[in-house]
Amino acid sequence: MAKRVVVVGGGIGGTTVANRIRRALESEVAGGQVQIQLVDREGIHAYQPGYLMVVFEKMRPEETRRDESQLLHRSIQLVKGEVEKIDSTANQIVLKGGKLVPYDVLVIASGSVIHPELIPGFPEGAHSFYDLSNAIKLRSALHAFQGGRIVVSVAGMPYKCPVAPLEVTFMLDDYLRSRGLREKSEIHYTYPIPKVFGIDTVAQPMQRLMGERGVSVHVPFNVDKIDPAAKTISAVEGEALPYDLLIAIPPHRGADFVGASGLGDKGNWIPTDKFSLRAEGKENVFVLGDATNIPISKAGSTADYEAEVVTQNVAALARGESPTARYEGRVYCWIMTGLAQATYIKFDYLHPPHPPTPSFAHYWNKVIYNRTYWDLTARALF
Amino acid sequence: MVVDARGSWCPGPLMELVRVIQEEPVGTEFELWSSDEGSRNDVPLWLEKAGHELLGMTREEGYDRYTIRKKHG
Numbered sequence A: 001m002a003k004r005v006v007v008v009g010g011g012i013g014g015t016t017v018a019n020r021i022r023r024a025l026e027s028e029v030a031g032g033q034v035q036i037q038l039v040d041r042e043g044i045h046a047y048q049p050g051y052l053m054v055v056f057e058k059m060r061p062e063e064t065r066r067d068e069s070q071l072l073h074r075s076i077q078l079v080k081g082e083v084e085k086i087d088s089t090a091n092q093i094v095l096k097g098g099k100l101v102p103y104d105v106l107v108i109a110s111g112s113v114i115h116p117e118l119i120p121g122f123p124e125g126a127h128s129f130y131d132l133s134n135a136i137k138l139r140s141a142l143h144a145f146q147g148g149r150i151v152v153s154v155a156g157m158p159y160k161c162p163v164a165p166l167e168v169t170f171m172l173d174d175y176l177r178s179r180g181l182r183e184k185s186e187i188h189y190t191y192p193i194p195k196v197f198g199i200d201t202v203a204q205p206m207q208r209l210m211g212e213r214g215v216s217v218h219v220p221f222n223v224d225k226i227d228p229a230a231k232t233i234s235a236v237e238g239e240a241l242p243y244d245l246l247i248a249i250p251p252h253r254g255a256d257f258v259g260a261s262g263l264g265d266k267g268n269w270i271p272t273d274k275f276s277l278r279a280e281g282k283e284n285v286f287v288l289g290d291a292t293n294i295p296i297s298k299a300g301s302t303a304d305y306e307a308e309v310v311t312q313n314v315a316a317l318a319r320g321e322s323p324t325a326r327y328e329g330r331v332y333c334w335i336m337t338g339l340a341q342a343t344y345i346k347f348d349y350l351h352p353p354h355p356p357t358p359s360f361a362h363y364w365n366k367v368i369y370n371r372t373y374w375d376l377t378a379r380a381l382f
Numbered sequence B: 001m002v003v004d005a006r007g008s009w010c011p012g013p014l015m016e017l018v019r020v021i022q023e024e025p026v027g028t029e030f031e032l033w034s035s036d037e038g039s040r041n042d043v044p045l046w047l048e049k050a051g052h053e054l055l056g057m058t059r060e061e062g063y064d065r066y067t068i069r070k071k072h073g
């Protein structure tokens, strides 16, 4: 009987890893010894980094979505359905409605889920850009904005794309300038720790840039609640900031089925070996992307680099060899520092990032990446 | 409870601590492992502002270990 490799999640990590596993096991798949399936809730692939571009009218909403079936190699079977539970003892997935999907090797790439409701007042009082419909609403709100006080706030940990709050702040500054509204506006930035980003090599140049752009910084600021009627956001530290427009990053958790399957920690993140990317204690289960508990960026770039390692390890297991590939913590993310300039951070477990001076060239590389994403990363045609 | 944040540059060890401290009950003792030298400054500063307790810090080969107690909810 064919070995069954099943991938859960048709986002950035799941799609690229499925296509790469197919290529790594090309002859086994063609010969029928290995069968690859990908399970996804809707069968629609969302390119979430595009949402920030939608807010500032640099991408159209439809450019962030494609049918998953167009991205997967024709020999990979797409199963549309919602995973309710994984029974890792019986090696099978239970879908909503009761259908079972058995596996020999499982890859979990179910991403993260935003939970605005965990902060009182968030759903009614805050704008966000962490899903497409809210990004479109924020785009309209900015379009109608005629000046006032804007607060950008990180309202919970962890959250994906750790640099996105920096980016939206700098892009907003540029956007308001381009509309002649900057003099009539204030931008305030809050972050939960005593600086604007987690480590000094990034925080220092970013804080300097905020100073140059006239952004007021409020740190540490751990969001307690939002009062939509009074239009204030308050922190457990006691500070309360009034706002005319609030852009907040909601708290994130792992997928519900992770908890229901007993595979996760308190936040439904899956304990994962940071080198082998195996789910802890499970020989035949690998995890990549936002779903892991590894303390590095929840980012598409992380999922992309991790996919290389998972591919090699899954291919080894499918061939009856032992998996030896190691993830060294590589990540590469651009940071937009305006509407047409960017810098980037590149790092691994041993080497911290040192962002270069922002430039148009770095921004242009990001634009090219956004355009080529579907072929180079999702379809993994390189 | 050990929070192994060695090699966590983004979002960084202190952000990992912020995450786990909110999930665990008052009184929990954490060991935060960090290879970021900036933590030597940030961790005590944040703990003081947030009202949690730094019980000690030891330097190991290539990283530091901070022992922390959660003091309030």
Ligand SMILES: Cc1cc2nc3c(=O)[nH]c(=O)nc-3n(C[C@H](O)[C@H](O)[C@H](O)COP(=O)(O)OP(=O)(O)OC[C@H]3O[C@@H](n4cnc5c(N)ncnc54)[C@H](O)[C@@H]3O)c2cc1C
Pocket (backbone or CB within 6 Å): A008, A009, A010, A011, A012, A013, A014, A039, A040, A041, A042, A044, A045, A046, A047, A048, A049, A050, A051, A052, A081, A082, A083, A084, A109, A110, A111, A112, A129, A130, A131, A160, A161, A164, A255, A257, A288, A289, A290, A291, A298, A299, A300, A301, A302, A303, A332, A333, A334
């Ligand atoms: C505004 C914004 C900007 C960003 N910018 C960047 C950037 O510039 N660079 C960068 O590297 N990253 C960026 N990111 C982060 C990046 O989008 C995510 O980290 C990345 O998508 C994670 O990939 P993933 O495969 O783990 O999860 P996802 O891409 O979220 O995919 C998860 C998939 O699993 C499916 N799924 C979940 N649960 C179930 C279930 N129960 N049953 C069936 N299917 C399920 C979902 O439908 C989804 O298709 C950004 C994110 C946002 C929101």
